[in-house]
Amino acid sequence: MANEVILLDFWPSMFGMRTRIAxxxxxxxxxxxxxxxxxxxxxLLQMNxxxxxxxxxxxxGKPVCESSIQVQYIxxxxxxxxxxxxxxxxxxxxxxFWVDFIDKKMxxxxxxxxASKGEEQETGKKEFIxxxxxxxxxxxxxxxxxxxxxxxxxxGLIGFYTWFxxxxxxGNFSIEAECPKLIAWAKRCMQRExxxxxxxxxxxxxxxxxxxxxxxxxx
Amino acid sequence: MASSTIxxxxxxxMFCMRARVAxxxxxxxxxxxxxxxxxxxxxLLQSNxxxxxxxxxxxxGKPVCESLNVVQYIxxxxxxxxPFFPxxxxxxxxxxFWADFVEKKFxxxxxxxxxxxxxxxxxxxxxxxxxxxxxxxxxxxxxxxxxxxxxxxxxALITFYSWFxxxxxxGNFSIEAESPKLIAWCKRCMExxxxxxxxxxxxxxxxYAADFRxxxx
Numbered sequence: 347m348a349n350e351v352i353l354l355d356f357w358p359s360m361f362g363m364r365t366r367i368a369x370x371x372x373x374x375x376x377x378x379x380x381x382x383x384x385x386x387x388x389x390l391l392q393m394n395x396x397x398x399x400x401x402x403x404x405x406x407g408k409p410v411c412e413s414s415i416q417v418q419y420i421x422x423x424x425x426x427x428x429x430x431x432x433x434x435x436x437x438x439x440x441x442x443f444w445v446d447f448i449d450k451k452m453x454x455x456x457x458x459x460x461a462s463k464g465e466e467q468e469t470g471k472k473e474f475i476x477x478x479x480x481x482x483x484x485x486x487x488x489x490x491x492x493x494x495x496x497x498x499x500x501x502g503l504i505g506f507y508t509w510f511x512x513x514x515x516x517g518n519f520s521i522e523a524e525c526p527k528l529i530a531w532a533k534r535c536m537q538r539e540x541x542x543x544x545x546x547x548x549x550x551x552x553x554x555x556x557x558x559x560x561x562x563x564x565x
Numbered sequence: 566m567a568s569s570t571i572x573x574x575x576x577x578x579m580f581c582m583r584a585r586v587a588x589x590x591x592x593x594x595x596x597x598x599x600x601x602x603x604x605x606x607x608x609l610l611q612s613n614x615x616x617x618x619x620x621x622x623x624x625x626g627k628p629v630c631e632s633l634n635v636v637q638y639i640x641x642x643x644x645x646x647x648p649f650f651p652x653x654x655x656x657x658x659x660x661x662f663w664a665d666f667v668e669k670k671f672x673x674x675x676x677x678x679x680x681x682x683x684x685x686x687x688x689x690x691x692x693x694x695x696x697x698x699x700x701x702x703x704x705x706x707x708x709x710x711x712x713x714x715x716x717x718x719x720x721a722l723i724t725f726y727s728w729f730x731x732x733x734x735x736g737n738f739s740i741e742a743e744s745p746k747l748i749a750w751c752k753r754c755m756e757x758x759x760x761x762x763x764x765x766x767x768x769x770x771x772x773y774a775a776d777f778r779x780x781x782x
Contacts, residue, residue: 422654435641
């Protein structure tokens with residue numbers, strides 16, 4: 347049976363980017379479908395009735411929801427090349443821990459940087475920089491979070507990089523000044539075709555953030 | 566080298582209970598070290614510097630944190646018996662999805678029932694019942710969430726059963742009336758020694774929650 351892979355996604359989503367990268371790492375042909383989040387498609391609502399969110403991966407008609415679960419599924423379904431998770435149970439646990447950390451902490455913190463102002467924004471900025479420093483410390487001198495090879499944690503984090511110029515603009519700070527090693531890591535990841543092809547231009551994302559700020563009345 | 570397995574634990578934590586159930590399912594001998602969360606041990610702070618939370622599994626000196634992560638690790642490190650996941654990737658993805666649902670929706674809602682009052686508590690009861698009905702629909706007529714075998718989603722969810730007495734008392738509602746199938750599943754799980762040995766009595770949890778409410782609300 348032919349492999350039919352559809353990805354319901356939203357172009358600036360750092361979570362959707364994870365799934366795009368994983369599919370490309372494995373050389374999987376897929377159909378990308380852009381969702382309008384203010385007018386969700388019947389297919390999206392049918393395939394993710396519980397959360398009604400993107401990304402949704404539909405493989406031979408069967409949906410997989412939640413980006414980190416999709417990346418693990420892709421790794422296990424196309425296990426012939428470019429392993430995403432390590433094989434050792436302890437290293438796998440470490441990789442899962444860090445993506446869980448990103449999921450739990452990063453989204454809320456980064457949101458405060460661009461979606462709020464005044465004291466709330468200052469607190470958000472402080473938290474966000476702290477998180478980045480924790481991640482940079484975990485990276486250490488390794489080329490990638492997993493060591494020599496690009497993997498699960500790298501995929502979990504790199505999508506946020508397209509949002510960095512936006513954070514810097516509206517938060518009025520330099521991420522490279524705070525975390526130079528993390529920026530070096532991001533540039534290293536961007537050299538991979540799977541990443542470069544899956545991430546939108548930062549300028550487009552920054553414009554998207556500007557539009558959101560206007561819509562939320564932050565400006 | 567002798568294998569050493571230590572669990573940094575806290576008796577009423579439904580998250581710690583998951584690790585206990587998982588270890589017992591695999592027949593692993595472990596040492597549970599009870600933590601005082603108002604005075605965390607140096608070992609805890611050293612083993613989980615990021616979150617400083619329990620449970621922490623320390624296996625041959627190496628720490629694993631976050632309860633669902635601990636359960637998955639236990640499944641992979643002791644893969645010779647009682648697998649927690651089906652073997653096919655889609656089945657695994659489904660199991661991970663539902664455990665994540667428990668984590669995202671069920672867990673937050675239940676805290677509001679015993680940890681809050683007034684409007685917030687009422688909202689918690691409503692969200693809890695909604696989550697329970699979704700879970701009940703997912704369970705369907707299967708004996709366990711994983712199908713014929715007790716597995717990952719069952720482990721993720723059953724530990725909250727020890728808190729049902731507290732939810733009913735402080736939320737003033739009956740879980741069985743809302744979801745008889747879920748209660749039937751709970752009782753089926755409790756027949757397993759790995760579960761019954763790992764969960765405290767509901768009365769002890771009710772007393773714990775009452776204490777918390779007295780001191781915090």
